[in-house]
Amino acid sequence: MQYVLVSSCLLGSPVRYNDIHKRCESDVLARWQAQGRVVPVCPEVAGGLPVPRPPAEISLGAGGAMVLQGRARVVDSQGNDVSTAFVTGAQHALTLAQDKGIRVAVLKEGSPSCGSGYIYDGTFTGVRVTEQGVMSALLESAGIRVFSEAQFLEANDLLLRLEAGEAA
Secondary structure (H helix, E strand, O other), X not given: OOOEEEEHHHHOOOOOOOOOOOOOXXXXXXXXXXXXXXXXXXXXXXXXXXXXOOOEEEHHHOOHHHHHOOOOOEXXXXXXXXXXXXXXXXXXXXXXXXXXXXXXXXXOOOOOOOOOOOEEOOOOOOOEEOOOOHHHHHHHHOOOEEEEOOOHHHHHHHHHHHHHHHHO
């Protein structure tokens, strides 16, 4: 059975910067949970950040790959560089995924860690940029396919194809 890495906030854990969750009501997610496939992760908490915490964004509209290369920073709304915590949390998530043989992840869109289609531009003004968060970039670079919470059906299709290939 293939496991799936899922953002803890999508599962109802209040781990976001503002101490709330973003529970996702999805039939696919409910089925995965019943099957015992879901491996929860919050890279920001795993990286040592508290809950609640100031919101953070990647500076200059850069993406997570630039943070991983040391060419951009993750900064909170108070001006603190929290890049190390984000990278540490992303590395924790990758290790967890590799230990479980995970090849599919469903993560919270817009997050500076988990965003797969967009993140915010670092100005704390709500401007979106088409980039990935730190953890999403690291997972994808390791061959793990990352989906947003709007893509459970697509993630499930890939999961089924991967399992069919394993059984063949």
